[in-house]
Amino acid sequence: MVLRGPRTAAATLLADLVVTAVISLVIFGVMVGLRTETIPGGLKLVPRWSAALGLAAMVVAGRLMLHLIWWNRKPGARSAWSPAGMMPDWARNLKLSGRFVRPATLIFALVLPFLPFTDRYILDLSILVLTYVMLGWGLNIVVGLAGLLDLGYVAFYAVGAYSYALLAHYFGWSFWLCLPVSGILAAFWGIILGFPVLRLRGDYLAIVTLAFGEIIRIVLLNWYWFTGGPDGISGIPRPDFFGIVGFERGPGGFADTFGIEYSSLHRIVFLYFLILALALLTNFVTIRLRRLPIGRAWEALREDEIACRSLGLNTTTVKLSAFATGALFAGFAGAFFATRQGFISPESFTFTESALVLAIVVLGGMGSQMGVVIASVALIGGFEVFREFEQYRMLIFGLAMVLIMIWRPRGLIAGREPSIFFRTRKTISGALVSQGEGH
Amino acid sequence: MNAPALLSVSQVETFYGRIQALRGVSLDVHEGEIVTLIGANGAGKSTLMMTICGSPQARSGQILYRGHDITRTPTHQIMHMGIAQSPEGRRIFGRMTVMENLRIGASVADPSHFDRDIERAFALFPLLKERRNQRGGTLSGGEQQMLAIARALMAQPRLLLLDEPSLGLAPLVIKQIFGAIRELNATQGLTVFLVEQNAHHALRLAHRGYVMVNGKITMTGTGVELLGREEIRAAYLEGGVH
Numbered sequence: 315m316v317l318r319g320p321r322t323a324a325a326t327l328l329a330d331l332v333v334t335a336v337i338s339l340v341i342f343g344v345m346v347g348l349r350t351e352t353i354p355g356g357l358k359l360v361p362r363w364s365a366a367l368g369l370a371a372m373v374v375a376g377r378l379m380l381h382l383i384w385w386n387r388k389p390g391a392r393s394a395w396s397p398a399g400m401m402p403d404w405a406r407n408l409k410l411s412g413r414f415v416r417p418a419t420l421i422f423a424l425v426l427p428f429l430p431f432t433d434r435y436i437l438d439l440s441i442l443v444l445t446y447v448m449l450g451w452g453l454n455i456v457v458g459l460a461g462l463l464d465l466g467y468v469a470f471y472a473v474g475a476y477s478y479a480l481l482a483h484y485f486g487w488s489f490w491l492c493l494p495v496s497g498i499l500a501a502f503w504g505i506i507l508g509f510p511v512l513r514l515r516g517d518y519l520a521i522v523t524l525a526f527g528e529i530i531r532i533v534l535l536n537w538y539w540f541t542g543g544p545d546g547i548s549g550i551p552r553p554d555f556f557g558i559v560g561f562e563r564g565p566g567g568f569a570d571t572f573g574i575e576y577s578s579l580h581r582i583v584f585l586y587f588l589i590l591a592l593a594l595l596t597n598f599v600t601i602r603l604r605r606l607p608i609g610r611a612w613e614a615l616r617e618d619e620i621a622c623r624s625l626g627l628n629t630t631t632v633k634l635s636a637f638a639t640g641a642l643f644a645g646f647a648g649a650f651f652a653t654r655q656g657f658i659s660p661e662s663f664t665f666t667e668s669a670l671v672l673a674i675v676v677l678g679g680m681g682s683q684m685g686v687v688i689a690s691v692a693l694i695g696g697f698e699v700f701r702e703f704e705q706y707r708m709l710i711f712g713l714a715m716v717l718i719m720i721w722r723p724r725g726l727i728a729g730r731e732p733s734i735f736f737r738t739r740k741t742i743s744g745a746l747v748s749q750g751e752g753h
Numbered sequence: 754m755n756a757p758a759l760l761s762v763s764q765v766e767t768f769y770g771r772i773q774a775l776r777g778v779s780l781d782v783h784e785g786e787i788v789t790l791i792g793a794n795g796a797g798k799s800t801l802m803m804t805i806c807g808s809p810q811a812r813s814g815q816i817l818y819r820g821h822d823i824t825r826t827p828t829h830q831i832m833h834m835g836i837a838q839s840p841e842g843r844r845i846f847g848r849m850t851v852m853e854n855l856r857i858g859a860s861v862a863d864p865s866h867f868d869r870d871i872e873r874a875f876a877l878f879p880l881l882k883e884r885r886n887q888r889g890g891t892l893s894g895g896e897q898q899m900l901a902i903a904r905a906l907m908a909q910p911r912l913l914l915l916d917e918p919s920l921g922l923a924p925l926v927i928k929q930i931f932g933a934i935r936e937l938n939a940t941q942g943l944t945v946f947l948v949e950q951n952a953h954h955a956l957r958l959a960h961r962g963y964v965m966v967n968g969k970i971t972m973t974g975t976g977v978e979l980l981g982r983e984e985i986r987a988a989y990l991e992g993g994v995h
Contacts, residue, residue, distance in 0.1 A: 607860060614846050614857045621844035624806060626832030626861035626908065732850045732886065 324413070327381055334377045338370040364430050416684060423590055427583045437582045441589055441654065443694045445647055448593035450674040450686035452643030455600055457672065458681035459609065460636035461616025462511075463520040466527025467671055469507075470500040470641035472663035474648020476534060479547040479658055489553040493649050500645025501638040503530075508637040512630055515619070527668055534660040546659025553653045555584065585654055592650060596643045597683055603639070604733045612636050613681075613733075677718060679725025688726055757820060759784045759912055759944055760805070760836075765814035765824075767797075767804045774800040776968040777814070782912065782946050787938050789947040789955040789976070791989060792965035798948045799841050801965070802916050805946075806838055807831050818912070833861045837910035841917050841948075843901040847890030851881055851900060854889050858904030866909065874903040877933050895926035902933070912944045913937070919951045927951065931958050952989035956980045964989075 347366030350357045426432055426440060449471065456464045477496040481487040487495075511522050534541050541547065554560040559571045561581035568584075569576035603609035611632045614622050623629055652658050674693055678685025696714070700707045722728065758781035767775040774797045782788045792798050804811050807828040816824045823831050832838070837858075846854050855874060859867055875882035878899040884892060889900060898918055905913060915934070919927040931954055937943045949955035956962050956976040964972040964985065972979065979985050 610849075610853060610857055611860070613849060613853075617846035617848055618844045621840060621846065622857075623808060623828045624832065624838045624840045624844070625858055625904065626829050627857070628827075628829040730848060732853060 327378075330381070331374055331378060335370060335374050338373040339366070342366040342369045368431075419684075419687065420594075427586055434579065434582065437579070437586055439695070439698055441582070441586050443690050444586070444589040444593050445651060446671065446674060446690040446694050447687055448589065448596050448647045449644060449671045450678065450690055451593065451596040451600060451683065452640050452647065453671050453675050454681060454683070454686055455603075455612070455643075456636050456640035457675055459600075459604065459616065460612040460633065462633065462636060463516065463523070464637075464640070465520050465524035465665075465668055465672065466507075466530075467523075467640070467644060468663045468665070468668040469527040469530035470504060470644035471648040471651070471667070472530055472534060472660070473500045473503050473641075474645030475652040475658050475662070476541060476547075476648075477645065478649040478652045479550045480541070482551050483547055483549075488557060489551065489649070489653050490557050493646060496649035497642045497645040500648065501642040504637040504639075504641025505634050507641075508634040512633055524665070524668075527663075527665060531660050531663050534663070542659075544659060544661070546657055546661075548657040550652050550656050550658065552581065552656060553585070553588065585650075589647075589650055589654075592643075592646050596646075599639075599643075600683065608632070608635060610733060673715065677715065677725055679722075679727040679729075681730055682725065682727040685725055685727035756783065758782060758817075759819060760946065761817040762801070762805065763815050763817075765801070765804060765811045765816060767800055767809055767811050769800075769809070774968055775804065775811070778965075778968070778970055779814075780963050780970060780973070782944060784911075784944055785938070785942050786961060787934070787945045787947060787959045789949055789959035789962045790965055791949055791952040791955055791962060791979075793989075794950070796965045797968040798950075798965055799916055800968075802838070802841075802914055802946075802948050805831075805914065806836070832908065835909075835911040836914065837905040837908040837912070838914040839898075839901040839905040839916065839918060842920065843894075843897045845889040845892075845897050845900050845904065847888065849889055851885045851887055851889060851892070854900055854904050855907050858907035860908075862907060862909045867907075870907055870909065874906055877906075877936070878903055895922050895930070898922060898926075898930055899933075902930070906937070910943070912946065915945060915947045917948060917950060919949060919954060927954060934958060952985065953980075956985075 343363075343366050346369060347361060347363050349360045349362055351360050352358075423444075427437060449467070453464065453467045456462050456467070474496040477499045478489065478492040481492050481495065482489070507523065507526050511519050514522060535543055537543065552561065555568050559566065559568050561568045561584065563576050564570065567576065568580055600609075604613070611622065611627050612635075614625075614627065615629060615632050615636075619629055622632070651662070655662075670693065674686055674689040677693070678687070678689035693711070696711065697707065700710055703710070718726070760782040762781070763779045765775055765778045766773065778797075778801055780788070780790070790798050790801065800809075803809065805816055805823075807823065807826055811824050814824070815822060818831075818834060818836065821834070823834070826834075846857065849857075855871055856867075859870065862870065875885075880896055881899055881903055884896060889897065892900060898920075902913075902915065902918065905915075918930050918934070922930070934945055934947070935958055938945055947955055947959060956979050959976040962974065962976050962979045963970050964979065972982070972985070974982075980990075
């Protein structure tokens, strides 16, 4: 099927998928959804609707992928770079489906805790993935938008985590008070880092930020009487339900107050929604900022610093604001991390973490919000899937990275959406975007 | 001309480390004029342009703009005072669209005039209107130069500084761009300070010109005067006429 105009194509695609869904539901509903079991005196029907639904969903998803990638490839389309079709076909269709993918991902994230197959393990994993999504989105401001290569991003994550842990430990401040304070403290440290590196770019900036990340970790490690050094801080208070009730069992707890049956999952589900809200806040702020003068200034800074200055932009403020905004969200994420774990130590904030978050941003496509989500799911989920092959995990991870960088050298989603448009919004193909310095 | 100059550079000396690039340069640009500075490669033309913009700052001497001393003013503040620059090598934002480039150019301007200004820029360079949603890096060299000038104009300047707008462009495109500069000056009274290697075109366009050699101003006069001088013809024009 060849897709024509965007509207008709989307409608046709949707209709086709609905038909697919109905057919597969009928087939699987009967064949898989109902199972017969022998019982004394005859047969009994055992419904297995979730299995049937899962199969149908897989068929629909498979058909969607076939539509987007396989059936839609025109002969020679891969190498045809006509001005009219600057993107390869499948990338354009991916863009087209982007209109559905984004809301669909959001809805999926919202209903995930209530799906029948969701258990404690899946929730924990999702919280972890969302933490990295949030960190990726935060780093995307610094690296993707402002073009400042930051290899020590985890330092701000650590500042956020330790801010909450120490404030709770020494002063007994609550999580809801500490959350903004952690963000502000991290942003403050972002500015502290920003000042010495104002004149640096590229490799030199990367080295200094890398060192900064290590300095923070080593200070935390050696400041024994205050931070507990390598022993870390334990007994960090768990968050309560917006300061109203806690999640403990018994009278006065969350379950008791709201008249529902107690479950240890309530706290986890709450944590899940908390990190989802924080991540979405990061995303929302980034999207808004990109359309404001400050966001445009960040992108202009990435493109050409001298031109920025010659147009009257104060590059000092532009850089510091990028560092501070990126660090702010890392601080939020850090406070969340501390309250979720209940225990933190400098071991959680090694360079590997910085590298992982940076890998998520680069792999997803610098500056692309959806790319960060896909890369986080792939990387963090991938780690979990290959947990059994403990020794080979990093090998597979490295191999996958190399392959992706060969096929999609500018990240999974390499296009850049203009922040201002005259009549139609047009994504700028990653294929025409230069790597590294944008000239 | 007895009125105080819009821009007045006097005895400016600029250094890169220990190397002196400008040796006591003085020149004036009056309101409504097109003034050009010509000279060979490495004479210090661009250095003077950058010194006016405060990056690098002059070690000694004085730069007055509308009577204010801007010698030690930070670059971004100078750009808020009604001076706009189209830098050497164009330096447009390659991954951003034409519209976004223009929007950043308007950073220092009154935002309520954006629509009017952008229409004016598109009227001056209709090609840019066609390409408004295109990424800056995909434009041709001439279009990029037009974009660089239009971007500078978005700041609503009183004084426009142009650094080698003809660099690497085809003769026909140079003509088009110089025509646009003349039009800006004639219809809107915009003051232009033009640094050029292409002496022939620059002197024909400008009201007055200065010649720079090794960081010093060696000659000055009206454009026509300088065009007629034997030394100028020998040094900058012979064999270089397009």
